[in-house]
Amino acid sequence: MFTTIKACTDFIFSLKAVDHKREPLVMMREVLAHLGNPQDTLRTIHLAGSNGKGSTVNVLREMLENEGYRVGAFTSPHLSRVNERMTINGGQISDEQFLQYMNNIASIIEAHYAGDYPSFFEVVTLIMFQYFAEEQVDFALIETGLGGRLDATNVITPLVSIITTISLEHTAFLGDTFAKVAFEKAGIIKEGVPVVVGVKNEEALAVIQKVAKERHAQCLVLGQDFTVVAHQQEMTSQSFDYRSAKVAINGLQLKMAGAHQMANASLAITAMNILHEQGHVALSEQSIRQALQHAQWAGRFEQFANYIVLDGAHNSEGTAALIQTLQTVYPNQPYHFIYAALSDKDHANSIALMDTVATSMSFTQIALPNAMPAEQLAKLSTHKDKQYDTNWQTIVREVIHNKERQDIAVITGSLYFIAEVRQWLQEEMR
Known part of the structure; x- marks a missing residue:
């Protein structure tokens, strides 16, 4: 058992995915079962993509918080300390809670797996699921770590999925073409669960749309089903209009700079509109406007x-x-x-x-x-x-x-x- 946060984090940072040759996700599901399947108690939004996940999460979090919800967010990597990866309404998990949930995992690993731990990311994902479940968050915004199909987070059935962008990265794990990488990211699409897509590459988008069709998942694509029209970029903000078949909002002010951040914001708005239509959330134009004016993401422009x-x-x-x-x-x-x-x-x-x-x-x-x-x-x-x-x-x-x-x-x-x-x-x- 771990008694200090330093001993705990030093240990989990030493864990490498390459050291473990088990079938992907099998151990995750087994350990979660021992923990009482906390992930099944959560209402989640699942995000995959090469870029833009964190910025999209922050806009979603701001919108949900503005409506009074208690929101868990699981992001990576961290900038200063691992606690940053799991927050509730912006507040990081405490060292005491982190240790508690890690020791729950440690006791299972020692008893059932002879002390053979899974990877760092699997461990922090297991900690996150316990934390959000015990704290009874209203919604959990969960980023994938690498890819999607075999990612440690891909044990959930979300209310909506988001795939931000596709680029050639981690090619040794995800494949060396846009189509191969897109197939891995599209692994988060679940049967009948809507997916919001910001991908522009045609090869990648075709794969995502094919998977969505096979899984009977509504697929809303930036530039086709919803659009952004940029107006003005200033030193500290930019403005744009958002359009979809059912929603039109003019003159949105976004604190984060760059055309890509308007795209990320539009993904968040579209996902929230889906949740609103399905009766999962309250949503007002004022909440959207306030969220965009406040959302920011450290280390991104x-x-x-x-x-x-x-x-x-x-x-x-x-x-x-x-x-x-x-x-x-x-x-x-x-x-x-x-x-x-x-x-x-x-x-x-x-x-x-x-x-x-x-x-x-x-x-x-x-x-x-x-x-x-x-x-x-x-x-x-x-x-x-x-x-x-x-x-x-x-x-x-x-x-x-x-x-x-x-x-x-x-x-x-x-x-x-x-x-x-x-x-x-x-x-x-x-």
């Missing part, structure tokens, strides 16, 4: 003083969205990119995109076993003004200190990198 932008654009789709947002919000200012990432991503395409708009490119790395070496990242860049340093604090300080005052320092890549820089910046600015 997060702006700091001195023209510093942090964005966890961890794949080429995210990088393209970041650049589009930069060119909208700061169209006439030079961009100095600082990039660090893990080794399982499509770095060449992301770096090529940045190279085309950057004034300078800087590469670094973080202290994780699967971090991509800074030198290797730099070799992928063709920019005439590039540098690298294995110490990220050194290079971040240098870029911020040497840039012109209104130049933009864009710190991007892995969210683990963003988490470390974010904490450092907050301490530096105190």
Whole structure:
């Protein structure tokens, strides 16, 4: 049994999925059965996708909270501490509760599996289900960790599913084509359960629509069944209109920047409209407006003083969205990119995109076993003004200190990198 949160988290961080060769989801279902199947007591919204899950969750949470509901949210990764992954109305799970639910799992693993633990993500998913069930949340917003079909969260039957976007990521696990990745993400679609889709890639969308049809699931697609019309992007907000067959809302003000955030917001609005039509939630236009004005997501086009932008654009789709947002919000200012990432991503395409708009490119790395070496990242860049340093604090300080005052320092890549820089910046600015 674990007696301190540090011992507990140190242990679960050591758990690796590759160490366990069981059939996917079998152990999850068995352990959940031992726990009394807490997931079956929850009313859930299930989200999969390569980008945009967290932002969509935050808009949903704000809308539901505005209507007076108690809302659990399960997101990943965390920026500072693992407790961030499971919140109720924005408040993190306490260390005491985390330990309690982990020890429930530990006793089952020791008794029935000879101490052979599942992966880190499976363990935190098991903790989350216990927490939300015991706290009797009205709704649980649950992000997949990787893929969908075989994801540890895919033991629920939600009220509605959302698939945000599809890009080529984690190809060793999900497949090396848009169709293969889409098939894995579409695994969250359940028989007769509506699915809201923000996917634009035609190959991926065709797969999702085919799976939805096979499972008799209503499939609402951005750009076909509902639309957004952008109006104005300012430094701290943007405005757009939302349209569907049954709903039209003009002049929505969104705090989060970027066209991709309007798309994410529209997915949340559509999902809420479905829940409203089915009688699961109360929903007013005022709740939608207030939610969009307040929703924000740390590390996603997060702006700091001195023209510093942090964005966890961890794949080429995210990088393209970041650049589009930069060119909208700061169209006439030079961009100095600082990039660090893990080794399982499509770095060449992301770096090529940045190279085309950057004034300078800087590469670094973080202290994780699967971090991509800074030198290797730099070799992928063709920019005439590039540098690298294995110490990220050194290079971040240098870029911020040497840039012109209104130049933009864009710190991007892995969210683990963003988490470390974010904490450092907050301490530096105190």
